Amino acid sequence: MAHSQGKRRRLVADIVRRSRLQNFPLQPRSGKLLAALMAASALMLATPGAALAANNSGTSKTASTKTGGSKAAKAGSRASAKETKSGKAGTGKTQLQAKSSKRTAVADNQSATRPARKTARTAAPLQEANGAEARLIGVYELFGRGKTREALAKARDLVRDHPNFQLAQLVYGDLLAAQVPPSNAMPDSAGIARLRGNPAMVELHEESRRRLQALRERPPAGTVPSQFLTLSTRSRFAIAVDASRSRLYLLENSDKGLKLVADYYISVGKAGTDKSIEGDARTPLGVYYITSSLDPRSLKDFYGAGALPINYPNPYDLRRGKTGSGIWLHGTPPQQFARAPLASDGCVVMANPDLKQLLRKVQIGATPVVTARSLQWIAAPQAEKETKKFADSITAWKDARASGNEAQLKKFYLPDFQRASRKPVDANSVLRDELTYAQGKRVQIKDTSYLHWRDTEDTMIATFGEVFEGEKNGRTRRQYWLRQAGEWKLFHEEILG
Known part of the structure; x- marks a missing residue:
């Protein structure tokens, strides 16, 4: 079409x-x-x-x-x-x-x-x-x-x-x-x-x-997309795209949790979803973050009121060999109000009045974007249950690191683990760094966000800050975990600050 x-x-x-x-x-x-x-x-x-x-x-x-x-x-x-x-x-x-x-x-x-x-x-x-x-x-x-x-x-x-x-x-x-x-x-x-x-x-x-x-067919009141298990209040808004309904949902975050505040008609790729290679005209499926906001004055009229790039391919996409780039949330040319449901080269396209509302809400690097074939909405008790299961793994990883037990800590890392940097760092180097960094220290983990993605595999994107006792500042991490044989394993990490 x-x-x-x-x-x-x-x-x-x-x-x-x-x-x-x-x-x-x-x-x-x-x-x-x-x-x-x-x-x-x-x-x-x-x-x-x-x-x-x-x-x-x-x-x-x-x-x-x-x-x-x-x-x-x-x-x-x-x-x-x-x-x-x-x-x-x-x-x-x-x-x-x-x-x-x-x-x-x-x-x-x-x-x-x-x-x-x-x-x-x-x-x-x-x-x-x-x-x-x-x-x-x-x-x-x-x-x-x-x-x-x-x-x-x-x-x-x-x-x-x-x-x-x-x-x-x-x-x-x-x-x-x-x-x-x-x-x-x-x-x-x-x-x-x-x-x-x-x-x-x-x-x-x-x-x-x-x-x-x-x-x-409205989402049940008091529910959230199943990917949003918990979200730090540092992320004031979250975005979820349901390709089957051509709909983008905007959720506002507070100390009371996520709440649906608006939703908009959108278009996705000509060939549908599940992008895998460059030029396949598909919109990627997964959990992403807004990486920048492009000034419409620097863009062609084709992109309308502006553009919000996302971090496709993310580390999980790269792990599976997916290629391509330049996936944006953007507007429409002046002569168009909206595009057909399947009309883009892979981007998510919104009417310009809708995009202008979104541009006022998003935070660079902190606003998550879920793109799904069809969203599943869950109630708070179910999200809390899933959060508890994963939070136990984070706690065990933290305790193994603080104990100085290298063999125990190594169990949390996949052999091909990498830490993002100008020069990729392997698992052995990270283990040494972590033991030196945290051994014998008491650490507080705060501002946690757990975003769950399940397709052929089970993954979790965990973002959190950590501050050692007696210190004012610490690291902010974004970790990518994969569940294998019922256990969560780290395969990628980014130190955000």
Whole structure:
């Protein structure tokens, strides 16, 4: 689906232009033409359940946001889950909603009075990632309620404010087509078939589907991505990318732990994820850190509002022979609001308004970035349990070092261990250095971060500071551990300061 953005723009412009040629009075849910266009366009996803779920879960800061969404949103979420399992993306309900807006209104009234069901875990409220996406979801919601006039007005304002938002342009074109009276609404089957098969239309479909999926299938409240076992408060924010949902999640860190504060639509590599070699057009999977922030004035317009490089390939990637470089989180050219879900050469691409928000949050060298095919969200007790298991290994390593027992300390290092420096240092040299550095001293380990990555192997990235008793300053380390035969072993270390 990695076709040029020019094709997307030309397709959308043509749809909107042809739609504007119809100058009839608005007929809500009018005739077969709208139903046919809906079958070929982004509005096929605007089912009442999905629309209500997206709206009531918090696109604005309302009381329903604070309570985890309204009862109607919960009903919509259950319907959306069934649609996801069937793989039909809600096309059946779209046809039903085109028949009668009255039925939708009755359903809304019934859901508003239906008693709420108790659930084991509520969903995290929708965070208002950016005005443009929230407004687009509002258009879907109005259409799902049968309020076609209001939806058209909102869509018109949206494309006026964001003329480069191709998906919004397409939705606006569909709503304009609703003005065609039923007598003129004979569908062009061949034309619709061509639209459905157009690669740019397929991309827009997928963008719309992923936006709505991410907004109605919220992470459970009080959970975090499974990679973030514990994070030092020196890292004020953390980033997690879910490629399957085309979503980037921003989490804020405090002494109370991580909390989801915003999430954004993103694009990844043309060939998907799991980068392994230079030029494979894939986005890498793993745990990384922001290494710098590039001034947009020094970049081509292609990168939009700026760029945040990450440390791919990290030591675990290098250990497995992965190649390539230049993986960034960056923006879009001025003429584009967003790119297709699979559109980059391996970078993570965001809309410029979203990237500008991110640029104000990140810390160079301290903001972790997880990129995963699909994120698994876990509750605090599970994260604490995993943390305890690994923390015991760190304590044992520290005690072996302080005891001066070289044979015991050596058990924690793999034979090919290296410490990063201008000239790589091997395990034997590190052992001698550590014994000289720490033998007989009492050390305090603080500001710990444990980031867990599991694929074909089990790895942990541990970052912490250490200060010896009676001293004011010490080392800050970042260690890469690998679990072998049930035991954690060190294979790489960086002394950060």
